[in-house]
Amino acid sequence: MRCTVDLHIHSCLSPCADDDMTPWNIVGMAKLKGLDAVAVCDHNAVRNLPGACKAGREYGVCVLPGMEVTSREDVHLLCYFPTLDAAFTMGSLIEKSQVRIRNKPDLFGRQILVDADDVPLGEEERLLLAASAMSISEIAEAAWDLGGVMVPAHINKGANSLLPVLGLMPADVALPAVEIVQTMPHCVRGKLCIHASDAHRLVDIREAEEACMLELPELSPDAIIAVLRRGKEEA
Ligand SMILES: [Zn+2]
Numbered sequence: 001m002r003c004t005v006d007l008h009i010h011s012c013l014s015p016c017a018d019d020d021m022t023p024w025n026i027v028g029m030a031k032l033k034g035l036d037a038v039a040v041c042d043h044n045a046v047r048n049l050p051g052a053c054k055a056g057r058e059y060g061v062c063v064l065p066g067m068e069v070t071s072r073e074d075v076h077l078l079c080y081f082p083t084l085d086a087a088f089t090m091g092s093l094i095e096k097s098q099v100r101i102r103n104k105p106d107l108f109g110r111q112i113l114v115d116a117d118d119v120p121l122g123e124e125e126r127l128l129l130a131a132s133a134m135s136i137s138e139i140a141e142a143a144w145d146l147g148g149v150m151v152p153a154h155i156n157k158g159a160n161s162l163l164p165v166l167g168l169m170p171a172d173v174a175l176p177a178v179e180i181v182q183t184m185p186h187c188v189r190g191k192l193c194i195h196a197s198d199a200h201r202l203v204d205i206r207e208a209e210e211a212c213m214l215e216l217p218e219l220s221p222d223a224i225i226a227v228l229r230r231g232k233e234e235a
């Protein structure tokens with residue numbers, strides 16, 4: 001089946017996202033826009049995922065647990081997991097590897113934590129934008145070992161993106177899939193290229209008509225991860 005997916009959306013836990021990007025609002029908007037699946041990927045954090053998964057079950061939208069990790073090279077990497085448990089294991093790995101800096105909400109934005117029913121729990125105090133001490137290859141390996149997959153984010157964008165930062169595709173990391181910004185020139189041979197909204201506002205979540213399409217045997221986190229792990233299939 002062909003499924004419409006938006007696999008890069010920030011919740012209100014990311015300091016740069018709008019306060020009304022609560023998990024239930026995101027998944028409700030995805031439903032309205034006709035998407036089959038979404039991934040909530042906060043910067044170096046996973047604690048708003050339970051609400052997204054619960055809302056997904058309620059609204060009939062497949063929710064893939066995710067996180068946008070900042071590597072020690074300062075590259076943004078989308079990591080996707082088959083279960084909440086796996087995402088939380090990776091979340092604590094990343095948290096431990098981060099330099100601990102206190103967030104300054106006036107400067108960076110609020111980092112709003114909510115429970116599984118969208119009830120605010122307070123604000124995350126650690127600055128989530130701080131980079132991890134883990135390298136790109138260490139993050140790829142950790143995600144893979146948890147049954148997930150790492151997909152470099154917006155690789156052809158400016159700052160915090162794989163190609164501008166490294167200047168080339170790293171040869172020592174398996175990267176079956178990459179996320180590209182469609183409006184920018186790109187040339188990625190041999191990779192499955194996905195595109196997504198990187199939405200920080202509800203209005204920016206992709207409409208089904210312009211969303212990335214994946215051919216899946218069934219609509220589930222496992223099926224999406226299997227496709228991303230397999231990468232580009234030879235014609
Ligand atoms: Zn990013």
Ligand SMILES: [Zn+2]
Pocket residue numbers: 008010068153198
């Ligand atoms: Zn992002």
